[in-house]
Amino acid sequence: MKKEILDKIEIRQGDITRLDVDAIVNAANSKLLGGGGVDGAIHRAAGPGLLEECRTIGGCPTGEARITGGYNLPARHVIHTVGPVYSGKPQDRQLLTGCYLSSLNLAAENNLKTIAFPAISCGVYGYPIKDACKIAVDTSMEFLSRHPSLKKIIFIQFSEKDYGVYEAYLKSI
């Protein structure tokens, strides 16, 4: 059972905007109107249609997620989630878990089979990558055990160092 679930988890190093999947997840802010980091890269690659659709949503609270089209991206959808700004308090973990769960729930509700996540909150929001990686993988494995129709969850890291953290954690479980 555990192996079947682990086989659906893939780690990669690279640029999330290049992935041909049903949905890529955006580490957005609560206004959902674009920004820097992965958010900026996704909006640049998707084109102005994405911002237009985001304007109609009216924002998103931290720990939740919203879905849009993918526009000029190879991905069919973008799931925008808002990670916590790291504070070192227990609610960080709850909010980051909420980001992964809300994104995965949206994928399941929309019958999506493949989804890719960046390291939400691990850039300017300052979440330590090791703690965030454990939350991402543990939440995803638990979700996959309840939703066998989801075929693939990709964790894509920009840096070699962050990729190494995911590689080490997956080897340890």
Ligand code: AR6
């Ligand atoms: N593909 C994959 N990963 C990427 C890419 C990319 N193209 N670009 C950056 N990363 P961040 P946050 C990695 O700062 O911490 C924005 O301004 C990056 O190396 O993008 O959740 C939003 O509008 C890091 O590991 O997101 C918010 O205001 C990870 O993506 C705020 O930043 C997340 O870094 C959100 O901060």
